[in-house]
Amino acid sequence: MTQQQPRPLPSFLNPNDPGPWAVFLEQIERVRPYLGELEPLVHTLTRAERALIVSIPLRRDDGTIEHFEGFRVQHSLARGPAKGGVRYHQDVTLSEVMALSAWMSIKTAVVGIPYGGGKGGIRIDPRNYSKAEIERLTRGYMDAIYDIVGVDRDVPGPDVNTNGQTMAWMLDAFSKRAGGMHPGIVTGKPIALGGSLGRVEATGRGVFTITCCAARDYNVQIEGAKIAIQGFGNVGSVAATLLAQRGAKIVAVQDHTGSIHDPNGLDIPALVKHVAQTGGVHNAPNTKTIDDHDFWATPCDILIPAALEGQIHEGNAGKIQAKIIVEGANGPTRPEADDILRANGIRVVPDVLANAGGVTVSYFEWVQNRARYYWSEEEVYERLDKIMHAAYTAVSATAKEHDVTMRTAAFITACRRLIEAQQTLGIGGI
Numbered sequence: 404m405t406q407q408q409p410r411p412l413p414s415f416l417n418p419n420d421p422g423p424w425a426v427f428l429e430q431i432e433r434v435r436p437y438l439g440e441l442e443p444l445v446h447t448l449t450r451a452e453r454a455l456i457v458s459i460p461l462r463r464d465d466g467t468i469e470h471f472e473g474f475r476v477q478h479s480l481a482r483g484p485a486k487g488g489v490r491y492h493q494d495v496t497l498s499e500v501m502a503l504s505a506w507m508s509i510k511t512a513v514v515g516i517p518y519g520g521g522k523g524g525i526r527i528d529p530r531n532y533s534k535a536e537i538e539r540l541t542r543g544y545m546d547a548i549y550d551i552v553g554v555d556r557d558v559p560g561p562d563v564n565t566n567g568q569t570m571a572w573m574l575d576a577f578s579k580r581a582g583g584m585h586p587g588i589v590t591g592k593p594i595a596l597g598g599s600l601g602r603v604e605a606t607g608r609g610v611f612t613i614t615c616c617a618a619r620d621y622n623v624q625i626e627g628a629k630i631a632i633q634g635f636g637n638v639g640s641v642a643a644t645l646l647a648q649r650g651a652k653i654v655a656v657q658d659h660t661g662s663i664h665d666p667n668g669l670d671i672p673a674l675v676k677h678v679a680q681t682g683g684v685h686n687a688p689n690t691k692t693i694d695d696h697d698f699w700a701t702p703c704d705i706l707i708p709a710a711l712e713g714q715i716h717e718g719n720a721g722k723i724q725a726k727i728i729v730e731g732a733n734g735p736t737r738p739e740a741d742d743i744l745r746a747n748g749i750r751v752v753p754d755v756l757a758n759a760g761g762v763t764v765s766y767f768e769w770v771q772n773r774a775r776y777y778w779s780e781e782e783v784y785e786r787l788d789k790i791m792h793a794a795y796t797a798v799s800a801t802a803k804e805h806d807v808t809m810r811t812a813a814f815i816t817a818c819r820r821l822i823e824a825q826q827t828l829g830i831g832g833i
Contacts, residue, residue, distance in 0.1 A: 422498030423712055427505045429738045434814040437805055441822045448508075448821060451501050453477040457547035459525065461540050464533055471527050471540065475548045477557055478504040478520040481824040484555055485521025486511060486762060488562025488591075489544070489569070491537075495524035499712070506733055507762065510755040512817035514794045516766045521557050523548065529564050538572050545576035552577070554587040554773070560765050561591040563711070567603075571596055587772035590765035599768035601783035602761075607641025607709075608784065609760015609791050610731045614646065614705060616795040617727050617752045626650030629666075629703040631725070633657045634710030635684055638731045638758065640675050642707060647671040655693070655701040658710070660685035662698040699723055708735035709758075715740045723749060730754035745808060753810035755817065756798055763790050 421428075428449055435442050457473045474497055477485040487507040500522045508520025525544055529537055551557055561570055570589040574596060577588045586597035594600065601608070618625050628651045632639045635658045643653045652668030660683025663669065669690060677687045685692070693701075699715075700722040708714050709731030715723070720740035728744065728751045730736060736744070736751060744751055764787055771777050778786075802812035 422496055423502035423734055424498040424505075426713075426734060426738060427502045430810070430814055431818070433738075433811055434818050437807070437811070437815045438818060438822070441819060441826075444822045444826060445818065447825055448479070448505070448818060451476050451478045451504060452480055453551060454497065454501060455548060455551060456497065457544070459540060459543040459547055461536060461543065463536060471525050473523070473525040473544050473547060474500040475523040475551060475557070475559075476500045476504040476521060477551065478522075479508040479821060479825075480519045480556075481821060481828060482508075482512060482519050483517035484519065484553075485557040486518035486560070486590075486765065487520060487522035488560045489523035489525070489565055489573075490563035491525050491527050491529045491565055491569075492563050493526060493528040495526040500524045502712075503733055506755055508821060509814060509817040510759045510762055511766075512820040513755050513798065513813050514759045514763055514790055515820075516763060516790075518558075518762070518766060521559070522562075523559055524562075537569075541569055541572040542576040545573045546580070549577065549580055552588065554585055554769075558587065558765075558769060559589050560762075567591055567593045567598060570598075587769050590768045592768070597768070597772050597777075599764055599771055599783060600778065600780040601787070602764045602768055603637065604641045605764035605783075605787060606731070606758050606761030607638045608645060609763065609787065610638060610642040610707060610709065610729060610757055611645040612760070612788055612791045613752055613757045613795055614642070614707065614727075614729045615649070616792065616799075617729060617750065618705065620799060621727055621750055623704050623726060627652065628705055629654045629668075630705045630707065631655040631657075631698065631701045631703040632731075633698065633706075633708045633714060633735075634732060635674070635678055636709070638761075639707065639709035640671075640678065642709065642731060643671050644675065651705075654703055655698055656684050657695060657698045658684050662693045662695050663687055663690040664693045664698075664701060665690055705729060707731050710735070713737055715744075717743065720744055721747070723747075725749060727752065730757045733758065741808065741810065751808060751810060752795075753813050756794055756809070756813050759794065760787055760791060763787055 455475045459471045461469050504520045504522035511518040570592045578584045592598035655664045699719040702724050705727045706725035712734030715736040717739045720743040798812045
């Protein structure tokens with residue numbers, strides 16, 4: 404077979420600043436030497452199958468009209484419908500959404516669920532808009548992407564600044580156009596509309612499960628372990644709660660409002676209550692405020708970045724004192740930081756494995772919607788823990804076999820599965 408030369412960057416991305424998409428491409432490049440006979444086809448993963456840019460008009464409550472740019476990217480459909488959340492954030496870019504969709508392809512392949520990768524977003528700061536305005540924007544977004552989504556085509560879910568209510572609006576907008584109720588078109592829905600028990604806690608619970616697996620592998624006792632967590636939203640707070648219940652000490656937490664520290668362990672139930680009341684960890688009772696830069700140097704056994712991408716970089720990776728990093732966020736560690744962490748002997752459990760609990764229970768929700776048969780929370784957690792344990796064991800074995808990082812091992816596993824699926828289908832004559 405003649406190897407085709409990849410054209411890594413789509414022409415509409417800035418080659419001088421391609422953003423998160425460039426991070427994904429570099430991660431793929433690092434996997435090439437381990438793909439054997441599949442290596443000539445790795446270029447098929449360096450492109451998204453479809454990238455849609457839409458303009459969404461919004462009538463504000465005062466009658467004025469604003470326009471917002473939205474995106475929906477489908478990276479791969481070879482293993483099943485595209486799956487991925489929709490985020491509302493003022494810094495959303497096409498490069499970011501493309502990278503997130505690609506990481507979803509990797510993530511679903513790592514845990515072995517029959518999905519491809521997708522992602523969506525709207526460039527907006529939702530804090531500046533009313534609930535009624537966000538509802539109209541959401542319905543407008545679903546109208547704009549209607550032609551490329553569907554129960555067997557592309558299944559959106561919640562992400563940054565979106566939630567079950569957002570998904571309910573999307574479900575209603577889609578179903579009205581489709582001429583019938585289609586609960587499986589989105590996941591992360593309220594229970595009353597066919598949502599799955601355990602979905603809200605799923606990503607954080609998955610991070611907890613993988614943290615326990617990694618701690619066991621690297622001889623760290625969870626009971627008494629010192630843990631620092633960046634991000635205290637749905638993922639970070641759930642992981643913190645479960646780890647604290649197992650006897651771990653959450654010694655530092657950082658979010659968009661600041662950083663707090665207590666070497667003896669923060670009172671997590673009290674912190675959860677404070678965040679619910681105030682919107683952030685700043686000024687939480689009985690805590691010490693520390694500089695955001697100092698957060699990364701907090702002495703701890705385990706660090707869990709559970710905020711946004713690109714948080715661990717060349718400038719702060721050398722300060723980190725943790726033994727293990729478990730990535731609760733998508734893409735929190737830049738490639739150059741990976742090299743620094745490895746040189747310093749810090750083990751990194753990658754996002755595509757560590758935070759896959761959310762998409763796994765989204766898959767459970769989709770299955771339940773299709774069957775119109777629903778599981779208990781106990782059944783959901785039992786199935787989730789089984790899949791997460793199996794995925795961790797497989798990736799860990801691959802890492803030891805090739806003497807590579809867990810991230811590279813996860814990408815080896817996922818890329819093989821994706822390329823084999825594409826090859827077997829014969830997409831584009833491959």
